Amino acid sequence: MKRIERLLNKMAAENLPAIYVSNPKNVRYLCGFTGEDSTLLLIENAVFFITDRRYVEQARAELSNPIQIVCWTQSLLAEAAEIIRKHHIEEVGFEGAHLSYSDGELFKTLVQVKTRIADGWVEEFRAVKDEDEIRKTIEAVKIADRTFMHILNFIRPGLSEKQVATEMEHFMKQNGSEKTSFETIVSSGIRSAYPHGEASEKVIELGDMVILDFGATFQGYASDMTRTVAVGEPNPSLAEMYDLVLEAELAGVNAIRHGIKSNELDSMIRSPFVRENMNERFNHGAGHSIGLDIHEAPYISYRSEHEFVENTIMTIEPGLYLPGIGGVRIEDDVLVGKKQSRVLTKSPKRDLIILPFFA
Ligand SMILES: [Mn+2]
Known part of the structure; x- marks a missing residue:
């Protein structure tokens, strides 16, 4: 009440x-x-x-x-x-x-x-979560993290994007997700240049970048994460782009905290892209809040003066897309803190993972 x-x-x-x-x-x-x-x-x-x-x-x-x-x-x-x-x-x-x-x-x-x-x-x-909502979101994030580790051992050349998405969705459900928090995105090769490429019948080939953007739902609360992996040796310009997107993503993750303005955060995320003259290849929002909805207010935007407050849960998700070649996106879920924020998603991202993954 x-x-x-x-x-x-x-x-x-x-x-x-x-x-x-x-x-x-x-x-x-x-x-x-x-x-x-x-x-x-x-x-x-x-x-x-x-x-x-x-x-x-x-x-x-x-x-x-x-x-x-x-x-x-x-x-x-x-x-x-x-x-x-x-x-x-x-x-x-x-x-x-x-x-x-x-x-x-x-x-x-x-x-x-x-x-x-x-x-x-x-x-x-x-927009501001209580303890119970944070706990539920963390559960949804954990399911997504486990799914990423699982799918690394599953993706191989010859599988279609849909086969990969189906495996991810099945795994999420088996691990406690009520439903996917949105239509799972698996976009490979030139389709990885579509920022919102839902899984298709396209078969994954050697040399493809594969963007995996997905989330689970736990007791109504959504998680949302993206990792980009390579299948075989990727195009060197895309491998380079991975490091640039990671730099932008880390800039956002390190900067977000109570009191920072949305437009300030947006420009910090974009600054590596601006420096490399790549900003126009980043053609979607840099992040949004998650909760009962997969996309909810507040948003990270150059147009917004919103000041983030403690206990908001935000995604940070820069990406770069080269039409006809491919794309890279990295997305984490972050709990905004008073002085320091907490990255909830734990999936590895520091180095571009090249599959098949023989662990
Ligand atoms: Mn997102």
Whole structure:
């Protein structure tokens, strides 16, 4: 209930008498419900959990007492509107980013009171993790680390990217992952120049760089890591690029701490690329937070003045991509600390690993 109380306090401070929470991750964060298609309606003195018949039993098991479970009759939105009208609420906030345009319009019509967009309110709480969330994330990270060590002994020329991804996903599940935290990326050879190359039927060949970007989920919390390995001797320019990406990644890992600004961190990660005139080959964000979502606020960006705070968990993931040749990315998960941060991912990265790996 502490999280719900915190939101009620924020509503009081913002003079908002009611809020409708429809982002499923926010619902889970606030009340612990792990199912789908359910929403929370908070008003000053009561909390309603609105769901349908499929989830009533589960909600009874997962929710704690002051939350009233309501099974809708017409629709989720109509039920919420009904409660709002019954309680003579004058204004209601809702998560515009998590309702479709038509549901947002319908919601406004149904409630017939003033509405306010309340995006990011719960996400802001979620950006700083408590002890329990950190513990769950560390478990998800450990599964990913074990998977990397396992897959080193599996990858060999002649296997397709999909075969490698399938083995990784199977291994993660067997080691306690509920599901992959996102579609596993295995991109080899020239496909490694695609920053987001999901595993394909392409067969891994000698000389390929292989980017492995993957994550596990433990009790709802995601891990996200990337390693790049070579299968046989790689193109020398890619081997050189590996060292440059590692330098950038370490610059980020060493710099991130409580109080550093997002844009400052971004430029520290980029500085080795700028020095070598390679910055334009780095064509995605340098990092993001992880938690109940695989990508959540805050982000590392040159456009953001956000100041990182203790107990945020960030990825740091610089990469360089040469179209038609290949790419390199290295990504770790870091727990932001007061003076020093803690790298949660432990998989080796100091030297480019060349497979097959005869350990
Ligand atoms: Mn990532």
